[in-house]
Amino acid sequence: MTRPHDFGFDDTAQILKDTARRLLQDHCAPEALHRLAAASSEPARATECVWDEALWRKMIDLGWTAVAVPERYGGFGMGLVAIAGLAEELGRAAVPSPLVATLCATYVAAACDSEAARRLLRRIAAGLSVSLATTDRRGSWAPEDTDVAVDEAGALRGTAWFVQDARKVGALIVKAKSPRGVGLYLVEVDAAGLTIVPDAILDLTRDQAHVELRGVADVQVLAEPGDGARALVAAEPAILTIVAADMVGAAEWQLQTTAEYARTRVQFERPIGFFQAVKHPLVDMMVQIDGARSLVYDAACAFDHEPEAAEVCARMAKAAASDAASYCSGRSVQLHGGIGFTWECFIHLWFKRQKHNEVLYGDGAHQRARLADRLIGRIGETA
Amino acid sequence: MTTPSPSESSEQAAFRAHCKAWLAGNLPPRPRFRLPLGPLEIATVEQLEYLCNWQRAAHAAGLVGCDYPREHGGGGLRDCQWIANHELKAAGAPFFPNIVGLGMAAPTIFHHGTEAQKRRLLPPLFSAEEIWCQGFSEPGAGSDLANVQAYAERDGERWIVNGHKVWTTLAHFATWMILLCRTDRARKYEGMTYFVAPIRDGIGRGVAIRPLVKMTGELGFNEVFFEDYSIADDLRLDEVGRGWSVAMTTLLHERGAGPLVTPSSGGGVGDDGETTLGAAGLVELARRSYRNGRPASDDPRLRDAIVQLLIRQRAFAQNERRAAVPALVDHPLRLPLQHKLTLSELLQDTARLACEIEGMAASLHQTDPNAPAGGRWPHAYMNSYGFTIAAGSNEVQRNILGERVLGLAKSK
Structure with a gap:
């Protein structure tokens, strides 16, 4: 397949992105977000799930859970390039919502070949939110690793870790192993035997939990044992690209907010942006963001048009975005000086979201190690 | 990995096909001598001749100056130079030697020159018959370029230039120099004027070129001294006192940010046949x-x-x-x-x-x-x-x- 020079970013993608920008400016401006998500600085806040459910209903009404669902299952069937544009806006606004989790789950469901998966896609298009319960306690992203097993009666037992926005979603895609291999199972969050245990986390713009499954029998098989890993591998480039796009959007907010501060904060009778010790790191933030942003659209376009290149491009995008997020987060606090170190300054919300996304699905070093195996060869097998 | 957009115009698609076909049969054989890493490192006459012959052939085939008007030696096409560059790179073609001419002088002359200047100067620039160099930097005007002190004094229909330019890449091979001079010492940014100077003709008549040795031990760039060097007023680009604004056009293109795409910018093959x-x-x-x-x-x-x-x-x-x-x-x-x-x-x-x-x-x-x-x-x-x-x-x-x-x- 050919890869369009313009990434395939068309008018529809533009409209989706513009609509997202406007809605989130109106309903999730930084002041409003801070009032909502940072109302409390007490340690107990770390386990709370704080979000604007009315805004979430607006997002559903605008069809945002349907954008990535193929048209034949009631969705809009947009390309990943358009979804990346939307995810950039979610990161720019740092909006607490289960949308990123649901978009990631959508690509997993779309990679499963079963009637249950097709039913799930129709429900997502209609507004169901879903998250992935596919990570083990050691934080492994490997497709075969899980602490959940299918017992003799066909029920799920074990614990899934690091489940994103678990208390906002209606259902979970659980990865579980059995003698025939790894399968994927849809579980409603109110299923008997399932307990969502909140994690205390730093990021104020999401919630995270581990999910205990004590003989959960009410499940639908999305991918049969032995077929789950394949579906996860197929969806992984899209997942990495979406999280990278969120980080790029958030990093752009960090850049613009810090540049605005450097234009207005006066010390030594000059705006501090006059000083090259401030100016040059701001430019380096921009350079890192732009490289990562171009790689995000490159990865999205590869997923849409050249699947065999998708994994390499997506890992490059996630690595570049993770590193840009790390750099921009550090500089956004440092260049704000003392005020940047306080709870009342808005930038810690983005800082914490970025630190969370940096490690989610593997940080830059992890992605590069995987790329090195692929592009250089495994250690001991290269020379 | 990138392939042309389906939105490519029919002119562009036809041009791409032409580039592919021509390059398939017309790449020059590898020379028996070592090629420099890039145009800034050209050191010998045989290297220069090999690369100039290549640029001349590519220009004759329409791959150089594609987006400039035909009457100025260009191809008269729209938005096609990047396609030629892409195909040159893909074919592993050598780079073009007239880098200062193509990347800096041509867009500046195009935007600021008179019709007569464009017709005289651009065709031999594209064909590499005339090599160009840049006379901007001076010992006291590096990062602070607007501090240039080389002074041009009006003398009827001519200008008399005195001063000292440095880091002048390709000056020893060049026919022409783009030259930024001060014409008013009282004003910094508004006190400069931009000329195109026929420096080869001036050697021994007010122009002296002295090579500088780089840390690599190689030659490649020079100092140029002007002593009562006389140039005609019809070699001035744009108005007297507009030199800084003309120089910004040059610098924008030098840094790859100008509106006119430079032929084969940076993707060509140098020594070892590896891309730079x-x-x-x-x-x-x-x-x-x-x-x-x-x-x-x-x-x-x-x-x-x-x-x-x-x-x-x-x-x-x-x-x-x-x-x-x-x-x-x-x-x-x-x-x-x-x-x-x-x-x-x-x-x-x-x-x-x-x-x-x-x-x-x-x-x-x-x-x-x-x-x-x-x-x-x-x-x-x-x-x-x-x-x-x-x-x-x-x-x-x-x-x-x-x-x-x-x-x-x-x-x-």
Whole structure:
């Protein structure tokens, strides 16, 4: 397949992105977000799930859970390039919502070949939110690793870790192993035997939990044992690209907010942006963001048009975005000086979201190690 | 990996086909002598002649100056030069030697010259019959370019120039120089005027050229001294006192940010037949290299560093791609003004890492028979500082980006 020079970013993608920008400016401006998500600085806040459910209903009404669902299952069937544009806006606004989790789950469901998966896609298009319960306690992203097993009666037992926005979603895609291999199972969050245990986390713009499954029998098989890993591998480039796009959007907010501060904060009778010790790191933030942003659209376009290149491009995008997020987060606090170190300054919300996304699905070093195996060869097998 | 957009015009599609067909049968044979790493390193007459013959042939085939009008020696096409560049790179073609002419003089003459100047100067520039050099920097005007002191004094229909220019790449081969002079000592930015000077004709008549030896031991750039050098007023570009604004057109194109695409900017093949942007070659180098007695490609830290550069290399290419998609660009100068900064640092870090991969063997000079890759990497690493310093040092580039794109207070 050919890869369009313009990434395939068309008018529809533009409209989706513009609509997202406007809605989130109106309903999730930084002041409003801070009032909502940072109302409390007490340690107990770390386990709370704080979000604007009315805004979430607006997002559903605008069809945002349907954008990535193929048209034949009631969705809009947009390309990943358009979804990346939307995810950039979610990161720019740092909006607490289960949308990123649901978009990631959508690509997993779309990679499963079963009637249950097709039913799930129709429900997502209609507004169901879903998250992935596919990570083990050691934080492994490997497709075969899980602490959940299918017992003799066909029920799920074990614990899934690091489940994103678990208390906002209606259902979970659980990865579980059995003698025939790894399968994927849809579980409603109110299923008997399932307990969502909140994690205390730093990021104020999401919630995270581990999910205990004590003989959960009410499940639908999305991918049969032995077929789950394949579906996860197929969806992984899209997942990495979406999280990278969120980080790029958030990093752009960090850049613009810090540049605005450097234009207005006066010390030594000059705006501090006059000083090259401030100016040059701001430019380096921009350079890192732009490289990562171009790689995000490159990865999205590869997923849409050249699947065999998708994994390499997506890992490059996630690595570049993770590193840009790390750099921009550090500089956004440092260049704000003392005020940047306080709870009342808005930038810690983005800082914490970025630190969370940096490690989610593997940080830059992890992605590069995987790329090195692929592009250089495994250690001991290269020379 | 990038293929043409389905939205490519029929003119563009036909031109791409023409480029492919012509390049398939007309690449010059590899010379028996060593080619320089890039146009800034051309040192010998035989290198220059080989590369000028190639540029002349490519111009005759329509691959140089594609987007300029036919009456100015161009191809009369629209938005086609990038296609020629893409195909030249894909074919592994040599670079074009008239880099100052193509990248800086041509767009400046096109935007600021008279019709007569364009008709006289552009055709032999595109065909490499006349080589160009740049007379901007001076001993006291480096990063602070507007401090130029070379003085042109009006003398009827002529100007008398006195002064001293430095870092003048290709001056010893050049017929023409783009020359920035002060014409009013009372005003800094409004006191400059821009000329095109026939410096070869001036040698011995007020022009003296002295080669400078680079840290690599190579020649390539020069000092140029003017002493009562007389040039005609019809070789002035634009109005008296407009020199700084004309120079900005030159610099915008030098840094890859101007509206006119430069033929074969930076993708051509130099010595060893490897592209000058050799990050992909690092993988092969690491597979072949032993370092501290072990394969370099097994060293986890080097593996990480190699992949970081592969990512930056791809990001650079994808920035170029995204710069052409207005919907994905926030500020029109944001990506173009990063071009020189990111490319020069990418090349420098690539060369530095290659030396690290080579380990002890990176100590070997180009002339040593045991030097890996012909000793090109330590050599390229030293030369890379030419690019991070030239065309406005990268410190100045960061000032420009911070001021023009982020709106920060001017550092001067």
